[in-house]
Amino acid sequence: MTERVHAVHPEPDMVQLLTPEGQRVERPDYPLDITDDEIAKLYRDLVLVRRLDTEAIALQRQGELGLWASLLGQEAAQIGAGHALRPQDMAFPSYREHGVAWCRGVDPLQLLGLFRGTNLGGFSPYEHNFTNYTIVIGAQALHATGYAMGVVRDGAMGTGDPERDTAVLTFFGDGATSQGDVNEAFVWAAAGNLPVVFFIQNNQFAISAAVSTQSRVPLYQRASGFGFPGVRVDGNDVLACLAVTRKALDDARNAQGPTLIEAFTYRMNPHTTNDDTRRYRLGSEVETWKLKDPIARVRAYLTREARLDLDFFDDVEQEAKKLAEHVRSGCRALPDPTPESVFDNVHVTMPDELEGQRAEFVDFVSEVAS
């Protein structure tokens, strides 16, 4: 047996605009013109989605959700990327992008149905230009690529009209980079010069498998072989994630083609509430990453540099409490689907045979109930 090759460098040239200690770093290649008030807004969103996550885990523990995929540690990657989107852009998530959903204006309760078992997605992708969660790993990369083909055919790329030019942003993890669908998406996007940005949240684990199981090279370097730029960004730095994603989306809208972004981050919690991390990683590693917390560094910066209202942090905390209450009570109030609804939306036009099965099922259920 050969020794495993560990060729994945921990942190090579990585874009960082805010250090873990909260110091701003200037990068001429990723200039970020941002006010302290805007940074405060990012802080607010980071705190709120972390609270949403905390509440969802608690709801799972209480039996109100069957499962939850925690975003803890990945807030900056998602809020940074989410804020880079324009209204007309389209986002294709996997199943952990609660922070991006938040940025798109999706009510967290709309995300909970999938995890509570009251629906399988349940909301319109058109309402917020954010598609339903996709659980098959990497499948959405192709959907995003196809959507980008449509954008090109609609003449919504490279016109110079900021209201019209449209980019597509798709999210997946480090594990997904081994999937055929993701690699096929890279091939198509490159060959077609499509306005799509691939955003990897490299949280270091595909359930239990370390990144070295997936790749011998840093993930962002894969892009060069496909013929488009790849960039690694500090995934715990919301400013860097915003700047890098904004540039990539601008390039896409301006007909400069795709970009691969690798947000280098860490999944602080288990893969889902059903996972046991003790079998595959050391607690000390988690402790190291706690020092790079995505929220603490923004708070440190704001406390030191920004002239915010004295009540700012308290106000955010109050808002988080309100959100928590909304999630708690809203989750419990989510109505169970009616039995016959399982036959809804299988087809646009229901075949007669299925009508028959539906009628039989409805009769049976009502007989059993009576």
Added chain:
Amino acid sequence: MSTSMTMAKALNEGLRKSMESDPKVVIMGEDVGKLGGVFRITDGLQKDFGEDRVIDTPLAESAIIGTAVGLAIRGYRPVCEIQFDGFVFPGFDQIVSQVAKFHNRSAGLVRMPITIRIPSGGGIGAVEHHSESVETYFAHTAGLKVVACANPSDAYWMIQEAIADDDPVIFIEPKRLYHAAKDEIEDAPTPIYQARVVRPGQHVTLAGYGPTMSTLLESAKAAAEDGIEAEVIDLRSVSPLDIPTVLESVRRTGRLIVVHEAPQSFGVGAEIAARVTEQAFYSLEAPVLRVTGYDTVYPPSRLEHEWLPNLDRVLDAIDKIMEY
């Protein structure tokens, strides 16, 4: 229209009509543009409709289907060509997990009006993976519709109806009939999900679809010489199945033989036998019989004519069923 043409030409004309009537229709697949497809079904369409609407794709079946999903979300109506039946499997996940389920996942708010054309079946002396019958895999998946054309007129009309359908449709094209005899295109379509009695008879019902229909008609003709009048039904749609048309026939004949190239076990024949037994038990004079491909891998081409449901095998089944 009073025009006679081959199935290949009829499909080409049908696709052309769909593209003319709806600017959101795009054709995508391997070699469909410049070459016009390996079977020339899309011949000339790229020249007339442009490279943006008749798309020569990279060689990746999962991406052909997966990007069609994205195009559909954007409001397009993609028609995907899978070059050969046996090459649909790299795209299987996208078909079964995404195309079939997206409408449902989005609470009915996103539609997947995607047509997936699959040149299917055997009898052309091909190498491995070029002669398979894949319809049953898709018929077993909720959210998909599966149809098969068997003559030029149906090819012309059914492809247009499949494309116009807001649900995803797996469109099975019997490749060995592509360039077979020309036939008249009827003035109006028979609705796509309806079966059709193509030859009346009172002694036994033969039901099939797609590539086996010519064998069934030939068999019925041969049986008639022995005084057995076989009613032949072209199912046309595998899913949904038009069972009422089959039941109506079986109630008169009391005997049913289902024929398909796909392997026997868990196939369309089994499903029809179950439903006919459930719904017309007392009309049956004999068990429902099946003449199908065997539960083997598709044979090397030197063996395929013995292996496929052919005239002799269907006549043998007719003899057996008449003995009850």
